[in-house]
Structure formats: C-alpha cells, structure tokens
Amino acid sequence: MVALPKPAIKNISPFILNQGSAGLNPQSEIPLIDLSKLDAKHAIVKACEDFGFFKIVNHGVPLDFISNLESEAVGFFSLPSSEKEKAGPANPFGYGNKKIGPNGDVGWVEYLLLKTDPSSNLNELPTGFGNNPEKFRSAINDYISAVKKMGCEILELMADGLKIQQRNVLSKLLMDEQSDSVFRLNHYPPCPELNQASGDGATPPNMIGFGEHTDPQIISILRSNNISGLQISTRDGSWIPVPPDQTSFFINVGDSLQVMTNGRFKSVRHRVIASGSKSRLSMIYFGGPPLSERIVPLPALVKGTESLYKEFTWFEYKKSAYSSRLSDNRLALFQRIAAS
Secondary structure (H helix, E strand, C coil): CCCCCCCCHHHCHHHEECHHHCCECCCCCCCEEECCCCCHHHHHHHHHHHCCEEEEECCCCCHHHHHHHHHHHHHHHCCCHHHHHHHCCCCCCEEEEEEECCCCEEEEEEEEEEECCCCCCCCCCCCCCCCCHHHHHHHHHHHHHHHHHHHHHHHHHHHHHCCCCCCCCCHHHHHCCCECCEEEEEEECCCCHHHHCCCCCCCCCEEEEEEEECCCCCEEEEEECCCCCEEEECCCCCEEECCCCCCCEEEEECHHHHHHCCCCCCCCCEEEEECCCCCEEEEEEEECCECCCEECCCHHHCCCCCCCECCEEHHHHHHHHHCCCCCCCHHHHHECCCCC
16 A cells, blocks of 8 residues: 655654553453354443444455455555545545544544445546546445445344344434435555654654544444554543454444433444554444434333433534534533433
C-alpha cells in the first residue's frame, strides 16, 4: 500500500496521542463468540453488558467476499491523491483525508464513506475508482449484503438472549428499505517519521488514526487486515488493544442500542492508533434504523423501571451527533437520569 504524503514532524502534532493518557491494559480478554454454538445468544448478551464489544467466529461471510473487497480497497487507496480526490470531498459521502467530520477532528486516516443501498452505491462517485469501478461496486455490494445478513442474525440472537418475544425487533430496522445504514473503508497509512521522532531510544509516540468515540448507530460490524491499532475502553477507563484477526469480525454496541436496551448494553468507546511502518485497512458496516424511527427503550426492557432516556428519532440523534466532536458524550443531551 502507498502512504500519504510525508509531513514534517512539526506538522503532525495534532495527531500525536498523549502517552500519559494511554492507560493500556493488555491483560483483558476480548469476548469471543462462536455463532454456531447453542449458547451464542447468552454469550452475546453478557459481552454487550460487560464490554459493549465482542469478536465473532463462524460468521458465515464468504472469505472471498472479504478478500475481493480488500483487494479493491487497496487498489483504490494506492491511487495517486489526485485520482482519489475525484471521489471527494466527503460531504458526508465520498473520499476524505485526515479531516473527520465538520467540527475540527483530525486523524492519520483516509477513507471512503458510502451508502449501503445497492441502487445508489458508487453511482454518485463516477470517477476516482481506477479502471474498473463496476468491479469495485460489485465487491462492495457482495460484502455489504453478507455482512448485513450476519448483523441481523446477531441482533436476533440478542433479542433471544434478552427474552424478547419479537426476535426481529432490532433486525427489522436494518432490513427496512429505508434503513439509514452506511459503510466505511478506512486506510491508516504508515508514518515512518514516528520512528524517528525519538532519537534517545525511548518509545516513539503514537499517532491518532481515529480519535476516541462511540458509534451512534445500533451496531457496527468491523473487519480489518492483520495489522493492530484498534483499542476499546473498559468501564474503568483503561484501554484494551484488540488483537487483529483478518478472518473474523468485531461487533460494537452503538448509542442507539444502548438506548433501546435502556442502558443495559453500553456503547463502547474506541479509537485507532496508526503507527510504525505498516498500513491498516478496515471495513465497517454501521447498521442504522430509518431516519424517522423513534429511538426509545424496548417495552420488554423497561417493565417496572423508568426509562433513562428521552424519546427521539434517529434523524434527530444523527443530526446532533454530526454537530458534535468525536469524543463528546452524545447521549448526555438525551438522558433523563444518569445511567449506572
């Protein structure tokens, strides 16, 4: 893969992570869930309660769908900047470089943000995809279709584990024709300057690839190449590095699912560190509800208790989240009482 243009050290300070805030706890184990096991539904619920994050194996997504899309993505991000920029600027869809959102957040990352509707995917981005945009489009649609199916299965297992009679109460939001799901390809280029930043032999600083945040949607389904960098925050505020696994998927609880479970599940705060000499490529499907969907705790989960959140639509929450900074507690504006 090709790196972004090399900046001078004096120009990369906004991307440097304060080492004192790292607080890494490498001893904690990421929950591993085998979708083929009978107890998967209970393991999913426990992982969502304890971490808001888990790893999936035996997921059923064809490996050639994964490898085909990675190959196409590598080809795109290896294009000259002038070619990639034909697919941008991201507003919000399209190609973006370093700037994350409209509110000043930056990261050592370039990305493509796309719609998940096969009829519109890439149609608004006719250039900037190399010699065969149709091949790229096909790889994206195959991958999204398979990952969406897996995501719905996971949401139905969640409902089973929560003993909700309507097991498609969550999955139907992703299956809805008006579902506001999106798909993102992130590329974190190597930054060799970091290895030169400390001439005294001390550990070089880390580069912020994508700053700490929670995802506003229902769930996020992540797959990356075999390069480390992802970290999640535990309930005590320490950070856990997530070992990469290019054949498996990682699932994030999003803010909307936290609300719909009335705080029983917690959306996971996470970040990406880009450092060293290797490129990291990640693919994320963000499963979102229709814009008009009312986001409220599910009735089966508030019996005998009070709702922790005010009622809002996904459009209202998305608009609020988009106007905030990455690290903001976006749900704070919608809380009735503090979640435990």
